[in-house]
Every structure is written in structure tokens, then in C-alpha cells.
Amino acid sequence: MNLDRLIRKFHALFVLTPILIMLNQDVFGMNATTAINLGGTGEGFGIVQVGGHDYGENSLGVWLSGNIRIGLSDTISDDFSGIGIFDARLSPDDMKIAKEIHSKLCKAVESGPAHEVRVVEPSPIYDVDCIKDGKLINKSAKMYELPQELFNLIHRFNSSMTRYLPEARPVVKLDARIAGVKREKENFRVSIEFRNRGPYAISFRRPDDLEPDQGDRLNVQGSLAGGDVFLDANLAGMPLLNESEISGRPIITPMGKHVIYVTVAPYSSMNFEYNVSPKIKIPHGAYSFNLVAALDASAPDVAPSLGFVDFHSDYKNPCRVTFDRDYPSTPQEWKEFEARKAKEVSFLMPGATVAESGYYRAASIAGTRDQFVRKFEQGTAAPDLDFQRWDRWEWEADLARATVCKSGETCPREGRWILRAKDYSYGSKGDLTYPQYQQRFRMGEQFPARDLANVEASRLFWEWLSA
Structure with missing residues (x-):
């Protein structure tokens, strides 16, 4: 991982969290203090699941008013598709648990680290706002510093909050999917759609400026209906067919690289078109296509950044395409x-x-x-x-097409072929070759029979030399 990626991800750690967090030396070993308020005010607490350099961060903000804010930037292994920030209201039962957690957190920060939980880095971070002497005091620390019982209680509570997502209000919601896959000459035209389902604009690097060697991904995953993943191609950083149709904002990265950022307006979508040359054979049939994405994204009107997000398309509604012939099948497709x-x-x-x-x-x-x-x-x-x-x-060459054929058979691969004969004699050093009978054949042509003196026809065969 280079410095540019570290800067991108480290910046995301500060600006992602949709709760009030004071990042101080006790949490990250840093001298600077940064205050971020993106969710609400008053007493409450929050949890940030720091996913490390290769994953997005998920977070939960809870206020004693009953409001919660769920931030999802890492949903790659969940049933949930896309990423975003969501607001909801706690049920009375969950509100009781939230007040219990808040009370115990306020006591825990006064008592100091308990040293009851195994230390694992990177650790989830808790953040709590407590009233003390009539003032709202903010404290942050690593989760493993809490007592074991409180650590487990928070973990269970945090894990249960995803049940609010179906009815939650999306503050930010970004989805992506494969919008279409079409045969186009010897290649495939793949369309990827990013859709903004929230009320605020969302920005990210234009896909051709993504860096696959730094973890960025736009993986097209295709499979025969009901089968395992058959095709997996990362389009991050690849040229766009419709580049001229997509306007963006040029910026210079901290490492001095010129890149373009695009913005998807609220409740709208943006499509990116690619010309893809498959690296594997694709049999004819009905296919389902999905997308796995990983990139930096931001919602500028809500927060400076969503951070490094990684997610997948809706697996229940894949892009379905039927190919009526194999790839490759034409002579030109096979050659390329x-x-x-x-x-x-x-x-x-x-x-x-x-x-x-x-x-x-x-x-x-x-x-x-x-x-x-x-x-x-x-x-x-x-x-x-x-x-x-x-x-x-x-x-x-691929094993799917033969390189040795008998006279009268159909040529399976275009190129130069030469007539040969099996040599079964004692001490033979290999089959015999007849250079005078070298000929170029096209796929589908019939190999001719040749009469050679003192050579039985059953011993003769044609062998491929090159394309």
C-alpha cells in the first residue's frame, strides 16, 4: 500500500463517523484533537468499527432522545446491498438498553481501563457524551478497555441495530449494479450503474481513475444461472467508452496525481460503459451478473467523506443476460x-x-x-x-480445439497445417513430416486426402503449425 492510499484511508477515518467523536492521543496516539458532529446533540454514545486499511468503517450513533444513526461503509459480506447513513428511532425496549449502556459507559470512563477484554487491533472505538457538573463531557477510547460485561452488552446491541434498516430514513444511500452486458463484435460491452437513493449528492473518483493496485475494485461477477461464479473481472482503472459524456471535477491528490471526481445528484444515477475482452471461455446460456465495489466516496453536504466503502449489488436482483453462442466461437474471437x-x-x-x-x-x-x-x-x-x-x-493454444486431424475432417482452428505420417518402424525417432504438403486452412474447411507412395492412408494426418 503506497502513501497515497494511506492518506486516503487515514483521512476517511476522521471524516466518516456519523457521531460526535473526539479523536485524541489516548485513542490514536496523536496530539491533535478533532471534533466532528454529524448526527445529533445531547447525551448519547457511539461505536465505530475500524476496519483497518483495507475495509470501510461502520458506525452507530445513539442519543437518549431515542434517535439513532447507522453508518455503513463496509457491507461486502452482508446481505445488505450498497452503503450509506441511515436515521431511525429506537423501540421502547431498545431505549431501555441504550440508557443502561450510556450510564455504564459514563461510569467506565471515570474508572479507567478495566483490562478484562483481549486486546485486538484495530479495535472498535466507543464515544460517549455524559453530563457532569451540568456540562456535557465527551470521552473516547478503545472498546477493549471496557469491562467484559459492558463490552459484550454493547456488541450485542450494536449487532442488533441492522434490523432498523428496512424502515430507516436514508440520509445517504449509494447503490451500484451491472446494468447490462452485451456481445459487441469480439468483445463485451459492460454497463455499470451507480445510483444515489438519498437527498444529498455523492462524489467519488471517476472509475477510470481508480487504482486496483491500491485495493479499488469494480468486480464484474458472472455465473451461469444457479452456478458458481464463472467470470470475475476488475474494471477499476480501465478506460471508459463513454468518457466524453461524463463531466467531473479535476483535483490533484496528496501524491500529486491528477484525477477526476464525479458527482451523482440526489435520486439520480450515472452509468459507466466498458469494452471488456474476456480472459476465459464463456459457454452459451443464461447468466446472472453482479458487482462488487470498493472505492473512496463522500457526501459533501453531510460529511467530508464516507470513507473507503466496499459493498456489493443486490444479489436478489442480478443483471440477467442470455448468450446464444459460446465465446470464443468465430475465428477472429479465437485468434484474439x-x-x-x-x-x-x-x-x-x-x-x-x-x-x-x-x-x-x-x-x-x-x-x-x-x-x-x-x-x-x-x-x-x-x-x-x-x-x-x-x-x-x-x-x-487452448485445448478446446484440436491440433491433429485426419483427412476429411473439418478444420478446428485457422492457421498453417502440415501433412504428417505415423512412423511405427523399429528405431523410429518420431513421426514423418512432408513439407511439400504445408497449407493454410480456415475454420470449417475440410482437410484433403493425399496419396503418398509407400504410405498407407490410415497413417496420414494433418498437424497444426501456427495461427
């Missing part, structure tokens, strides 16, 4: 697919375990390559090489 994959699959040294099945070709670092490819299955060991000629094995 295998060319991309050949650059991505690591070369193999003899004896190395094959991580990716395929047809591999012996090659030297000088650039020369063997005439024919060999079939390797995942999990097997790469065979030995003649180190006087070759240095390593390089992936070249």
Missing part, C-alpha cells in the same frame, strides 16, 4: 482470445507443475521456437527439454 492468453500464462521450466492446461511450444530465449506444440494437462509436470536447443515451454 488465444493471443491474449499466451501473453498472460507464465512459461514453464521442465519439471514445473502445469497451472494452465493448453498446447505448449518449446522455445528459446533467443526467439526460436519448436515446429509443433504439445498437449499439457493442468496438475501434471512439464516434460524435459533439449537444453541445447530450448530453454522453456510457452503456452500457445
Whole structure:
């Protein structure tokens, strides 16, 4: 994680919390004191679940007036979709528990750390406003400093507050989803929609300025209906097809990088279009697509920032798409697919375990390559090489299409093919090759029969050389 990401996340820690928090040296080992009031006034308490550098922070603010504010920036593993800040009213029964917690917290801050709870960092933080000598006093500390009984009571209470979400009023609510996936020539056009469901504007980096190497994510997850996740591609930082249609505000980051921030107006949406070249084969059929997002976001009229948010789309209402043919299926799709994959699959040294099945070709670092490819299955060991000629094995083609065919069969892959014959003679050093019968074939063409003197037709076959 670089300094830019640390600054972004550290800033979010201060500005996220929708409760009154005094950040002082006792809490974070810092000399500065920062007051933030984003939820209400009067006696109350709050909890901030500090998720660390790689996760958003969730928080709860409770006031003895009966109001609560729930802040959700980390919902990646919850049933809840999206993130936001929500206001609600406690029930009479929960109000009694809240008053009990508040009273015990006010006593706990006077007594000092109890040292009854195992220390775990980063620790949730509690914040409490108490009346003392007629004045409202604010105290903050780490949850593990509380007595065990009070720690458990707060944990149970905090965990139960999500039941208010269905009826809560959204102060801020950001959702995202896959709005569409379409076949477009040899690629796929993917549309991601961000929707603001609250009364305040929400801002974030334009998706092509996100930094996947720093944890930003716009993961498109696709699966055959009812199946496991089949496709998972992170579009964060990728070029936008509709960049010219999206206006934004340019800023310079603390590390001097120029980026664009976009703003989604209240109760509106914004779409981002991508051209995606799949790295895996996609069989035809009915698919469901969802989104997993992680990025910095802010609601400027409510708080300086929502912090680093991570969430998913509504899994109950995925984007459903039916593909009527496999990908790749056309000669051009296969050519581009295998060319991309050949650059991505690591070369193999003899004896190395094959991580990716395929047809591999012996090659030297000088650039020369063997005439024919060999079939390797995942999990097997790469065979030995003649180190006087070759240095390593390089992936070249997918196993889905054959590289050896008989005369009369249909050509499965476009490229140069050559006629060969099985050599079953004693002491044979390999099959025979007939360079005079080298020919380029297209997918779907029929391999011709050839008559060779002293060679039985059953021994003849065509073998692929290259695309």
C-alpha cells in the first residue's frame, strides 16, 4: 500500500463517523484533537468499527432522545446491498438498553481501563457524551478497555441495530449494479450503474481513475444461472467508452496525481460503459451478473467523506443476460482470445507443475521456437527439454480445439497445417513430416486426402503449425 492510499484511508477515518467523536492521543496516539458532529446533540454514545486499511468503517450513533444513526461503509459480506447513513428511532425496549449502556459507559470512563477484554487491533472505538457538573463531557477510547460485561452488552446491541434498516430514513444511500452486458463484435460491452437513493449528492473518483493496485475494485461477477461464479473481472482503472459524456471535477491528490471526481445528484444515477475482452471461455446460456465495489466516496453536504466503502449489488436482483453462442466461437474471437492468453500464462521450466492446461511450444530465449506444440494437462509436470536447443515451454493454444486431424475432417482452428505420417518402424525417432504438403486452412474447411507412395492412408494426418 503506497502513501497515497494511506492518506486516503487515514483521512476517511476522521471524516466518516456519523457521531460526535473526539479523536485524541489516548485513542490514536496523536496530539491533535478533532471534533466532528454529524448526527445529533445531547447525551448519547457511539461505536465505530475500524476496519483497518483495507475495509470501510461502520458506525452507530445513539442519543437518549431515542434517535439513532447507522453508518455503513463496509457491507461486502452482508446481505445488505450498497452503503450509506441511515436515521431511525429506537423501540421502547431498545431505549431501555441504550440508557443502561450510556450510564455504564459514563461510569467506565471515570474508572479507567478495566483490562478484562483481549486486546485486538484495530479495535472498535466507543464515544460517549455524559453530563457532569451540568456540562456535557465527551470521552473516547478503545472498546477493549471496557469491562467484559459492558463490552459484550454493547456488541450485542450494536449487532442488533441492522434490523432498523428496512424502515430507516436514508440520509445517504449509494447503490451500484451491472446494468447490462452485451456481445459487441469480439468483445463485451459492460454497463455499470451507480445510483444515489438519498437527498444529498455523492462524489467519488471517476472509475477510470481508480487504482486496483491500491485495493479499488469494480468486480464484474458472472455465473451461469444457479452456478458458481464463472467470470470475475476488475474494471477499476480501465478506460471508459463513454468518457466524453461524463463531466467531473479535476483535483490533484496528496501524491500529486491528477484525477477526476464525479458527482451523482440526489435520486439520480450515472452509468459507466466498458469494452471488456474476456480472459476465459464463456459457454452459451443464461447468466446472472453482479458487482462488487470498493472505492473512496463522500457526501459533501453531510460529511467530508464516507470513507473507503466496499459493498456489493443486490444479489436478489442480478443483471440477467442470455448468450446464444459460446465465446470464443468465430475465428477472429479465437485468434484474439488465444493471443491474449499466451501473453498472460507464465512459461514453464521442465519439471514445473502445469497451472494452465493448453498446447505448449518449446522455445528459446533467443526467439526460436519448436515446429509443433504439445498437449499439457493442468496438475501434471512439464516434460524435459533439449537444453541445447530450448530453454522453456510457452503456452500457445487452448485445448478446446484440436491440433491433429485426419483427412476429411473439418478444420478446428485457422492457421498453417502440415501433412504428417505415423512412423511405427523399429528405431523410429518420431513421426514423418512432408513439407511439400504445408497449407493454410480456415475454420470449417475440410482437410484433403493425399496419396503418398509407400504410405498407407490410415497413417496420414494433418498437424497444426501456427495461427
